[in-house]
Amino acid sequence: MSKFRENTLKSKMVNRIHRRIVVSGLLKASAVALLGWHIRKLQIEDSEDYKLLADANRVNLRLIPPSRGLIFDRLGRPIALNEQNYRVVFIREQTNSPRNVLARLSNIIDLDLKIQDKILQDMKKRSSFIPITVAENLTWDDFARISVNLPSLPGIIPEVGLTRHYKEYETYAHVVGYVGPISDKDLKSEKKVDPVLQIPKFQIGKVGIEKKLEKHLRGRAGVSKVEVNASGRVMRELNRTQGKSGENIHLTIETNLQKFTSERLKGMSASAVLIDIESGDILSLVSTPSYNPNNFVLGISQSNWNALLNDERKPLLNKATSGAYPPGSTFKMIVAAAALELGLIGLNDKIFCPGFYELGSRKFHCWLKGGHGKLTLQESIQKSCDVYFYELSRKVGVKRIGAMARLLGLGQSYDLPLTGLSKGLMPSKKWKKERLGTSWLVGDTLNVGIGQGFSLATPMQLAVMTARLASGRQITPNLIRAPNTAPTEPKPLSITENTLIAIRKGMFDVLNEKDGTAFNFRSTDENSLIAGKTGTSQVRKITREEREKGVIKNEDLPWRMRDHALFTCFAPYKKPKYALSVVVEHGGSGSKVAAPIARDIMLFQLHGGIPPLTAYPETQKLEVRNRLLDIAKKINLSANINLNI
Amino acid sequence: MSFFIKLIYINWPLQILILATALFGFLMLYSVGGGSWDPWTKPQMYRFFISFLLIFVMSAISISFWQKISPFSYILGLALLIAVYFFGETGMGAKRWLDLRVIKLQPSEAFKISIVMALAYYYHKLPVSKVSHPFYVLVPLLLIIIPAFIVFRQPDLGTALVIIMIGIFVMFIAGVHFGYFLFGGISFFALLLVLFKSRGTEWQLLRDYHFKRIDTFLDPSTDPLGSGYHITQSKIALGSGGLFGKGYMQGSQSQLNFLPEKHTDFIFTTLAEEFGFFGTIGLLIIYSLIVFLCIYSALATTNKYSRLLITGLCMTFFTYFSINIAMVMGLLPVVGIPLPLVSYGGSSMIVIMLSFGLIQSAYVHKNNRF
Incomplete structure (x- = not known):
């Protein structure tokens, strides 16, 4: 190839590169223009719709928490159960003055100022449609009194929730562990956030089997899609996806x-x-x-926790x-x-x-x-x-x-x-x-x-x-x-x-x-x-x-x-x-x-x-008898012990 | 030229725009952090300012040096990709990270630079007459496809496609005959057709979750609590921002944990919600100016390597922000691509700042011929 031809080729190529850089720049500019146009559509043209949605968004999906799987012993006797729990929750968006509502509520049930502040803080952290638990484990009387006074308590909703209860608790504490309200730290360590975890005070396993088998025990939340009006009132349920209760677990322990x-x-x-x-x-x-x-x-409570933590026998x-x-x-x-x-x-x-x-x-x-x-x-x-x-x-x-x-x-x-x-x-x-x-x-x-x-x-x-x-x-x-x-x-x-x-x-x-x-x-x-x-x-x-x-x-x-x-x-x-x-x-x-x-x-x-005394050497029978009878009484078992030695 | 004299020749407007974007980013991270320097703003600031200084150091080093090490950067990048395949850390179902003790590196991100450097080097060395020769078109194609395939297997479809896009783009700029691109485009659409036909059959070419993402992209309401949730919520956040936004740190959607990745991939929505149309267009304009200044720098240089390098890296930057913004608006499926200089994250920050270091070096040495 002649030097001359190569040079013309070269300069031709330089021009081509130039041209293509400019063309690509123009293409980019038009892509940006398209993006800008779409942003305009979202933020200006349809903005009102989205603003409505952003308000309504709070209530159009309601989570139905799954009931946690139960834990049984070897013979099917229950160890960890779910019990009904009378409680009141508060949805911020339904009132203009949450503080006043809480003050009124504190006339009905015991709710000191410190707790009120904490509730208000929790509300600020979460979206306004998420129900914040105000009080739990209420007596039926308190629960009824609140229900009667509802008209003066906008945003307050009395409900019956499920909460974990451990039978035979002390003897199983170390194996079964316990659940507790989810903390911000727990939420952060979750890789894929299950929507139910957003519910404040949702109970998750913290220790033991409750923690290790959390995945099986938790179940899947159901979703209820509800239509709401501008003030956040539920008008009707549109559809409902059933959740799944957690799996039950049977221990090998008797x-x-x-x-x-x-x-x-x-x-x-x-x-x-x-x-x-x-x-x-x-x-x-x-x-x-x-x-x-x-x-x-x-x-x-902090004092209970400290007592457990500082006990030298490490409970x-x-x-x-x-x-x-x-x-x-x-x-x-x-x-x-x-x-x-x-x-x-x-x-x-x-x-x-x-x-x-x-x-x-x-x-x-x-x-x-x-x-x-x-x-x-x-x-x-x-x-x-x-x-x-x-x-x-x-x-x-x-x-x-x-x-x-x-x-x-x-x-x-x-x-x-x-x-x-x-x-x-x-x-x-x-x-x-x-x-x-x-x-x-x-x-x-x-x-x-x-x-x-x-x-x-x-x-x-x-x-x-x-x-x-x-x-x-x-x-x-x-x-x-x-x-x-x-x-x-x-x-x-x-x-x-x-x-x-x-x-x-x-x-x-x-x-x-x-x-x-x-x-x-x-x-x-x-x-x-x-x-x-x-x-x-x-x-x-x-x-x-x-x-x-x-x-x-x-x-x-x-x-x-x-x-x-x-x-x-x-x-x-x-x-x-x-x-x-x-x-x-x-x-x-x-x-x-x-x-x-x-x-x-x-x-x-x-x-x-309870073992029979015949299994013990003669000289120990009296001492053993007293001990076994004592234990049998405490754990409510019949002892078939011949009292006449 | 001494170091300080070289600094005078830096593309200062570009440098200032980078700084401005990052400052904007800190502001947003401070807001999504709930008005706190922790846990995102502070580390992001450290990372930014250290790498900002790095740009100056890099720009003082001759472009011919960067040109010489280009092939090695490709080999290193490929080696890291292979390393991640064997020793990588698994997170969210994919092996993407290498834990190098000091930092967690995402080699697929870094490869976006390597591929540009390697192709610019290739076309710089290749005699002009051979650019459109089929064999010499096949070579760079392999250089692109092999790493992209490894990334795809991580699995990270989004980044793999970006690598391919950037690579093809550099080939286009380098002057490969237009016919190839026409042919490529047609076969690409044919491939797409086959991909969708393969769904549900035993020779299914993509994983189920890829299809699911495409589904929710096409109709977010199919999975309102799953992946469609992100798109729906992010559109609501964007749209409800309106013209002027709800005010700094006042965005109800983003402040209230509706958005799961609000500090990384979805940070644009927070910005849109709190600053409204003015904020989003403002950022878009800054980004466009950065791209414009890059193109200007590319045209100002006198050697082919610099030109291809700058345009390629500029394209990388462009893909970052355009894909991210399109994604949060629901125009593209959700792929893990951050908003450059704004999103929280180490790997993408380093990649972007290294790119600007190279661009500045090319600009400072724009009259070097080699």
């Missing part, structure tokens, strides 16, 4: 057992979890002290799934299982316990000052010898202990519809390096081996661990009963049957052999023999001086410094059906405090009611 457990734990800062081993169903999940969720439904916390404790000696089964599986010890091999274990210059003590002497594995579980497990955990090492713990369900959270689930903690070398910046010491392994040191487990995890040991299957807990699904048998654990049998036998001996740590709290009923393990976990360090002088007794320590008492068990021994864990915070010794509680709960479940 109310009588739950109430019995709550009552048995009353007065303590404690928790208990009972699992059905075959299905993984949680039959009871209790944490004490509890609180009244009904106080939250209409919004809790708001679900200790069964959110509390993580050093598992103490209940952890010993894990070390034993790991050692047996690895072939590091035989069933007849013995280890000598002189009462302490020396590691370099450090001395690790057994809880029994004089030592246990020579022990087999089974005896070491029965007597909960610490030295035995120092030796064993050193052989196994923290890595393999951790692997076994995870296999048995520790250090992980389960898929439960509860808030604030804790994962517990199964430490590793890497964890310590990252978290504390120091390297792992053999001493750390020894401490972990007896369930002290860094390891933490929730009562839920301990119950799962026990269920897995008792069944040899990978039990996972569940809280919701899915209707019409056949239970699938959980997969077997990769632990040999011989190992499991040895450990179960050790746990059996804990309660049923004379030297067992919980021998006093055995069941004497041949059909409901219990096997279990005690645990007493320290929350403070015992100094060398103190040990020489004699360890301070729990009773002499302030509450916060006392040991946690743990007990985990399964029953019946021969054909395990239930697994249970009990943790009493700062309760003292696991064998003295936690074991008797666990026995009562387990026997209750095995007998389907």
Whole structure:
């Protein structure tokens, strides 16, 4: 191509580009003109129509709030219900002077100035057609008086709404949780805003199942399209889309057992979890002290809230799934299982316990000052010898202990519809390096081996661990009963049957052999023999001086410094059906405090009611009788107890 | 030229209009925030002023530098799009964001710049005689279609279409033979026809929610509480503003939470309701002046790269505001496109300010030949 031709082409192209830029500019200008024209049409020509719509807009769609799904227990007994609630709401647009109306209303019902101001503020924030709740839970008398005086109260509408009510509230508070009026913060965190949430004080789940299963429970709002006149009066309903009530939910928990457990734990800062081993169903999940969720439904008062928050026994916390404790000696089964599986010890091999274990210059003590002497594995579980497990955990090492713990369900959270689930903690070398910046010491392994040191487990995890040991299957807990699904048998654990049998036998001996740590709290009923393990976990360090002088007794320590008492068990021994864990915070010794509680709960479940005295050893019958009668009275259950011992 | 001397040659009227628009935006964010600097006005101001300074820095850097890095910007943009496909954050059913700790980046937004730079570079280098050669038309088409397809799969149909629109536009400006566009236009309408025919069949080409959006666009009353709700409410807000509006911070529709995205995509309605026809036309005029000044700058430059770059970026800006305004008036379906310099949001703000940085650089160095 000649230079000349190329140059002409080039200049031709320059012109073309020029032309096209100008043309595109003109096209843009005409697009803008079109937009402008349309804006003119909307804002000037049709403006009057839209202004009318903007006014009418307030009332032409009315939401009909869906009724929230109910929550039932295992046997269909109601736990969370919707109750009728007499209330008055106020629609701002229907009056010119909301303040005057409120003042007049305050002559009829109790409505102080502070509340009036708050109502007026709420109104400003929301569109004028949205009904603002003025007063709730009115008595019928108040409600009737307002209804009679309506002509002088423009904008005030008396209505019957539904509000959440919890039966058996205290015992279920931590599981079911509660609903509360939606807050601005809740509204912001919602990704796709459901129109019903716009209704002020609409109740949504805040904690527990109510929160986690909110989607299922809420349902869908219906919409009623109404024609309104200029003053906002509803003339007629144009059409109505039916909403959908929320789904009902059936828990796996059984109310009588739950109430019995709550009552048995009353007065303590404690928790208990009972699992059905075959299905993984949680039959009871209790944490004490509890609180009244009904106080939250209409919004809790600041003073009540502060009282709950500042209570050192933490009533708001679900200790069964959110509390993580050093598992103490209940952890010993894990070390034993790991050692047996690895072939590091035989069933007849013995280890000598002189009462302490020396590691370099450090001395690790057994809880029994004089030592246990020579022990087999089974005896070491029965007597909960610490030295035995120092030796064993050193052989196994923290890595393999951790692997076994995870296999048995520790250090992980389960898929439960509860808030604030804790994962517990199964430490590793890497964890310590990252978290504390120091390297792992053999001493750390020894401490972990007896369930002290860094390891933490929730009562839920301990119950799962026990269920897995008792069944040899990978039990996972569940809280919701899915209707019409056949239970699938959980997969077997990769632990040999011989190992499991040895450990179960050790746990059996804990309660049923004379030297067992919980021998006093055995069941004497041949059909409901219990096997279990005690645990007493320290929350403070015992100094060398103190040990020489004699360890301070729990009773002499302030509450916060006392040991946690743990007990985990399964029953019946021969054909395990239930697994249970009990943790009493700062309760003292696991064998003295936690074991008797666990026995009562387990026997209750095995007998389907207040247990008969025949299941208790002769010497304890009187004490047990008084206790059981007392509980039976409180929870309104008939006790079939022979009063003549 | 030193940095400060270069500043003299900046297109100052353009710079001032940008500032004015942003100030207008702060005013609106303050209003939808319920008369509060939090949570929107303050972060928006920080973002704006930092990137406003960035324009000055960018404009002092030679346009030939920007030209040289154009291919890399394309490669980087594409890499980010692919990264978002694999590591992106999912929000509202789509993977659009990359969390880079410091900022949440939306690569599909940034790509609107990359595509313009890449095509301007391409046509700058391509001998004039080959511009309309079929093979050399196919190459830029692929450069456009591949990233647009990735964006479409995020799924973000709106942005994908905008990328295609901008790309085709640059090709048009670059002087590709008109016949191609005629042919393209006809096949586009044919494609639309096929898309609608595919609905409900097993080879359905769009997701259900796309069709639903189109439905509600065509008849908002079909879903008064769902997506049609936005359009109906926003039209009411707009229309009820009237000639002079209801007054600053007095808009009943927007102040009362009727509009879900009132601080981002629907902010124009607040403006319309509170300032009325004068406010909306005022903003439209400012936008038009910005576009006019860009076109003026494009014609003032002497090299092809600058010309294509400015017109392309100007088109990006134009698509932002025209689509947004058309959308809130119910003239286009609701796609997530913000009102430039006014809507709250980081990614679009950065993209717009970077575009102006490039435009100013091209303008300052308008006599550079390379």
